[in-house]
Amino acid sequence: MSKKILIADDEESIRNSIAYALKREHFIVETAIDGEDALVKTNIFKPDVIVLDVMMPKLDGYGVCRELNNRKGIGILLLTAKSDIIDKILGLEMGADDYLSKPFDIRELIARIKALARRMERESTPSANDAPSILGAVEVYTSSRKVLVDQQPIELTPKEFDLLALLIAHPNRVYTREELLELVWGMDYLGETRTIDIHIQRLRKKIEPHQALLQTVYGIGYKAEHLS
Template identity: 40%
Template sequence: MSEKTILIVEDEPILREVLKDYFASEGYGALETGDGNEALALCRDRAVDLIILDIMLPGLDGWSVCRRIRKTSDVPIIMLTARADEDDTLLGFELGADDYVTKPYSPPVLLARAKRLLESRARLRAPSYAGDSLRLQGVHLHFPSRTVTVEGDLIGLTHTEFEILAYLMQNHGIVVTREQLIRKIWGYEYDGDDRTINTHIRNLRAKLGEKSSLIATVVRAGYKFGGER
């Protein structure tokens, strides 16, 4: 398996170096910067497999960096925040982040989060379904390219949105609980609340457009692909 490259965007030099050395010691390639514009340049010029992105950057902040990256890439993004503010977390998800970690944190915890995202991304890219795709009611998922089309029109999904849609479609017609989604998508002890799941589902429905009703909310149970809400 080829070495995975992690881009660390953190404005505290000491913390940035600690994370870079830690990820390197675990067998990952590590790029680092404390500048939002330089982070965008690195994403453009280098092959990056995952981004660890601090919100509070000088100049171009983490929100803006995330927003711009999402215009061209679905690379997994873990946001770092110094505040345990649920609104910050939800905004990050709305902009396309896949996960968040609140400071202070330990490098092993951050590594575990990164590994989970990278493993789930590799799993979804693996050819494990007939024809490497799913096609249901006008929605077509192609796993090797991680592309989604709705009635033939290509739509852009984040890594987490793609995983949620794939899981719901794989369980077509079956109610999937929030707990099942958490275990499948995040895979570790969850420290958010239902608003986090709801935000991802809302974003996914918005991107599905006229097909948004295919993701049905089942009150006090969860979600189901197929059928009106």
């Protein structure tokens, strides 16, 4: 089945050029002219991936990310004219899965959209086994994609869940950032290893007061470890 892509950008020429390229790749395409329109179209069109410009009127791309942060099954790719790494980090912290700086090569954009659509499809495939992985006060249920901290459910984005599930399932194993990118984002991920640091920071905040479970192994990467 063809994947559905929503393009949200206030520049008509950009919307049209992206839509044309995606339709040639047999995607089903819808467009939005600003952030508020993007939220409305998301509820109606139910896209697999949203291509979202950061600088839009009414509601910017960051605001849309915030609104959709807990919406499972939708990948968000941010388009930004700002090249500063801080702006890209902000987008990831707001819930975006990937980003691309303007001006961009349409071939790279298509490749990133395809990669993100594949990741969303993998995440939506249920597992038959829902036995929890438990480390200290954190319980991770893979099939139902549920996490309990001190027996209370917490809300995670899809990538936060996948990253935590991997680390909790293999306590004391040290993963490099590159390994985590490959295992959680997939071999076709085209982003930077800084993405891992951002997600670990967010996870630590969400599993408080047990943030020490996620340990930094300096110069290498991360591991999950129960410190008694």
